[in-house]
Every structure is written in structure tokens, then in C-alpha cells.
Amino acid sequence: MTGTELPRLEDSLELYAAAAERYGTEPFTETRARRELAGAPSQRLLELAVAYGLLEFDGEAYAVQVEPDAPESAWRANAIERAERIRPAAVERATEGTGGSDGVRALTHGSKRFASVAVGEPAELERVLGRLERVPLEEYDGIVLRSPGERANAVQRLADRLCEPAVTDGTSLSRPFQKEYTDVVGDDKNELEFRLFLERE
The missing domain is CATH 1.10.10 (Arc Repressor Mutant, subunit A)
Known part of the structure; x- marks a missing residue:
């Protein structure tokens, strides 16, 4: 274009x-x-x-946003930051409408099937819980949280919260999760995707 x-x-x-x-x-x-x-x-x-x-x-x-006489690096940083804000939301929105008959994208690990949940920036617990309440979790062995590789630590902290009974007790989720497996996928080191698989207890 x-x-x-x-x-x-x-x-x-x-x-x-x-x-x-x-x-x-x-x-x-x-x-x-x-x-x-x-x-x-x-x-x-x-x-x-x-x-x-x-x-x-x-x-x-x-x-x-950026002054006209700012260096090119400032313009590039502005564009990159905007793309990084849009990409997770776009991926999450796209994956909501693809996958199985329930509209959820599924990923497998071994013989187990996990419902995919894209984690945006910031990694907000409330937003992920809201998404999970719309997923037919009984049809999956667990969930897989996905994010750009550089946000792995934030996803790890989010997963820790999902493993706390005090968090899931206040939702329609019948029981908490437990961490099962982590993975990093992608051919370009600048475009790696972090995946954290969680099983239902």
C-alpha cells in the first residue's frame, strides 16, 4: 500500500x-x-x-506524539510501540473466531488438547478470566497462554495467579490450574512466541 x-x-x-x-x-x-x-x-x-x-x-x-525534528529513531520507536500494542489484540481477536466448532483455537501437547488464550499487554488477570469464562473448558485438558517471547515473565506471573484457588474461587471456573509445560516457538529470534500450558487440577 x-x-x-x-x-x-x-x-x-x-x-x-x-x-x-x-x-x-x-x-x-x-x-x-x-x-x-x-x-x-x-x-x-x-x-x-x-x-x-x-x-x-x-x-x-x-x-x-513525536516532534517533527525528532531523530528517526524516535519515529521508529513510536511505530514499533504502536505495532506491539496492536498485534496481541489483533491476534487474540482473530483466534477468537477460528479453530474448532466452539470458535476456540486449540493447541496440542502430547496427547492433550489445550484452549489457546492470547495474552495482551499488559497481561491483565481480569481480561484472561473473562475470556476463560466464555471457553467450554470441559472440552479441553487445559489452556495455553501465548504471548511474544519478551513478555514471558509477565505471563509466568499471570499463570501463578491462575494456579491460586483464591483467584478461581471467585469465578465460574470450578478449580484452579497447574503449570504443565512451557515452550518458545518461531524461526526469527525477534518474533518468538512464548507458550505456557496449564492443566486443570
Whole structure:
């Protein structure tokens, strides 16, 4: 895809340049932008600029994400951080709709079958518990938590919590898990996936 095929990229760039010139990296609201910037940018255009990584949004105000004169490394880091935030969520959403008849992707270890659960960033216990409550766990021997390799420690800590009866007692899960096996898969050392298999006790 070329730059001209990205929706309203030129408008987003003009908005970014105007915001950088007027506000620098100071936050500004949508109301101020409409009043003070040329073209009175719409909410949709502001959202597109955020999606492109030109602006950031904290729920209340916008701000320039990377200054125009920042080094290329800062722009690269911004793009990488955005991709790392999107990828786990995209993988989790995609795997929710693929796999068996129940819509759950299954992975096997030995002769056992595990329901796959992608762990995003941050590795939130509540989100994983919510996902597990929608999985027909009685049809599996356990679950496998999956994440990029560099977040293995966070997944290990999450797994420790899932092995605590005090955690699962407050949910529809009838009993806690126990760690069974860990694995790292992938051909590229920068794209490794960590997998932690948990069995039901």
C-alpha cells in the first residue's frame, strides 16, 4: 500500500504540522483544535491522526506524539510501540473466531488438547478470566497462554495467579490450574512466541 492510498493521510499530516507548530507537545482539546487550527479539524480526522501515530490521545486531550525534528529513531520507536500494542489484540481477536466448532483455537501437547488464550499487554488477570469464562473448558485438558517471547515473565506471573484457588474461587471456573509445560516457538529470534500450558487440577 502506498502513502496515497491511506485514508486522508495528507489531511492528517497537515493537522499534525499545524498542531506541532501551535502547541508543540502540549495537550489540546478537540474544541481548541476546531477553534484554533486551520480547517477546524473534525473528531474523525483527529482520530485518524492518532491511528497514524502522529497524535496521541489520553481520553481527554490530544498531543503531538513525536516532534517533527525528532531523530528517526524516535519515529521508529513510536511505530514499533504502536505495532506491539496492536498485534496481541489483533491476534487474540482473530483466534477468537477460528479453530474448532466452539470458535476456540486449540493447541496440542502430547496427547492433550489445550484452549489457546492470547495474552495482551499488559497481561491483565481480569481480561484472561473473562475470556476463560466464555471457553467450554470441559472440552479441553487445559489452556495455553501465548504471548511474544519478551513478555514471558509477565505471563509466568499471570499463570501463578491462575494456579491460586483464591483467584478461581471467585469465578465460574470450578478449580484452579497447574503449570504443565512451557515452550518458545518461531524461526526469527525477534518474533518468538512464548507458550505456557496449564492443566486443570
